[in-house]
Amino acid sequence: MAKRVVPEAARRRRRPTKQGQVLSHAHIVETALRMLREHGPAGLTARRLGHALGADASTVYRYFRGMDDLILAIADELFGRAMTSFTPSGDWRADLRELGTRIHNAYLAHPQAAVLTASRVTGRPNEVAGDETILGILRGAGFADADAVRIYHAFIDQSLAFAILDAATLALPKAAREADEEVWRDTYARLPAATHPNIAATAPLLVARMNDSAYPTALDLLLTSAAAQLAG
Known part of the structure; x- marks a missing residue:
C-alpha cells in the first residue's frame, strides 16, 4: 500500500x-x-x-x-527549469525552437539525472504546464488539433530522446568519452576510398560534425516539415 x-x-x-x-x-x-x-x-x-x-x-x-516518487519530482524540476521565464513571442516556429533548445539544455545541465528521468511521464505541474504551452503554440499557429498533437508528440519525444542520447555521452567517464570522439579521426578518416568511397569522400565533414549533437539539425528538420504542412 x-x-x-x-x-x-x-x-x-x-x-x-x-x-x-x-x-x-x-x-x-x-x-x-x-x-x-x-x-x-x-x-x-x-x-x-x-x-x-x-x-x-x-x-x-x-x-x-518512495524513491521513484523522488525521481518523478526530479524530472518535473528539470522540465520546470526549461520553462522558467519563457514567454511566447507569437512566432510559433521561433517559440518551438527556443523551447526545444531550453528542454535539451535543461537536461544536459544534469546528465546523470537526464539519463534517469527523461523517459518518464510525471503528470506533474511543470510538465503539464509545458505541454499546455506547446499545444497552445501549435493550435494558435493554425494547426488542426490532430496535427497539433502529432507534431507535439514528435517534438517532445525528439527533445527528450536527444537529451538522453547526449546526456549519456556526457555521463561517460572522461577517458571513454574522449576515446569515442577519437574514433572518427583515427578510424573513419583513415578508411580508404577503394573500400569505403562514401566515408572517404565525406571524412573531413564527419570528423568536424559527428562529435557534436545532431539535435539542432533534427529540430530544424521537424519545424521545417511542420511549416511546409501548415503552408500547404
Whole structure:
C-alpha cells in the first residue's frame, strides 16, 4: 500500500538538520540532483540521501512516497527549469525552437539525472504546464488539433530522446568519452576510398560534425516539415 504523504506544512521538521537546513521538498530534490551529478544513479539511495541531508533515511519518506516518487519530482524540476521565464513571442516556429533548445539544455545541465528521468511521464505541474504551452503554440499557429498533437508528440519525444542520447555521452567517464570522439579521426578518416568511397569522400565533414549533437539539425528538420504542412 502506498505511503501517505501529508502536506508540507505538516511534515516540516521542527528543527534544522545537522547541516543547519530545514528540510523541504525543494531542498531534497536539489540535494538529490547534486548526488546524481557526483555519484550517478547508483549512488542515489534513501540512506545516502538522508546522510547528505543530515537526517535519517526515513525522513525522505515523509516527503515522497518512495524513491521513484523522488525521481518523478526530479524530472518535473528539470522540465520546470526549461520553462522558467519563457514567454511566447507569437512566432510559433521561433517559440518551438527556443523551447526545444531550453528542454535539451535543461537536461544536459544534469546528465546523470537526464539519463534517469527523461523517459518518464510525471503528470506533474511543470510538465503539464509545458505541454499546455506547446499545444497552445501549435493550435494558435493554425494547426488542426490532430496535427497539433502529432507534431507535439514528435517534438517532445525528439527533445527528450536527444537529451538522453547526449546526456549519456556526457555521463561517460572522461577517458571513454574522449576515446569515442577519437574514433572518427583515427578510424573513419583513415578508411580508404577503394573500400569505403562514401566515408572517404565525406571524412573531413564527419570528423568536424559527428562529435557534436545532431539535435539542432533534427529540430530544424521537424519545424521545417511542420511549416511546409501548415503552408500547404
